[in-house]
Amino acid sequence: MTMAHDASADIEMHQLPLDLRRGDHTVRLRHLASDDGNALLDFGRRQPDEDLLFQERDITNVADIGDWIHETEAGRIRSVVAEENGEIIGYATIERGRLRWTRHVAEIRVMVDVGARRLGLGHIMLGLAFESALSDDVAKIIAQMTPDQVGARKIFERLGFVEDAVLTRHVASADGELHDLLVMRFDTKQRMICKECGQAVLTLIPMQGKQLCWACYEILDHELGAG
16 A cells, blocks of 8 residues: 655655655655566666666666566665656665675665656655665765766765765776766764754754754755845
């Protein structure tokens, strides 16, 4: 059974599946299912090549998608998908390090269909994955992206992520061109709580006697400016 949900409120894993209203769209958020292979393949093959460059797995490849589903069913990856009219239009994953010396690290990956990015699903799914990762016993959460993905970087920064490293010429595209890779991190032991929304972040900004996250700071700053 699903329930409708206000997109402005926080969403947690235990609430899934649920239907999310975004304007004229109703998007279902749910856990990845064993029979999602073809829908994931269709999703991957709709995306621009530059968006696929930094993915951990090839989501245009049947075998790689099969491995992803298997790893999710085995509990080694937590995977959530966004679905509209039976079509997958986004996903979020949380994966713990598998080696003994990386088990304290979790990596978040979020991708939204190129035709559905106006719906704000990236921010919603990232928040869902982030809250779920925070509930784990991890010391560090990381995310990887291209240095020129300014929008994605700002979303992570609002959650409290900071730049960890830029790996120069680290990834090769299909045509052999080398690209930089940006790694962002969130150290869970350093997190603080925004006094407005309750979000856990790395840094807080003082305003009107409150310690606020970037998102709440910008909202209040806009309201004060508009007033």
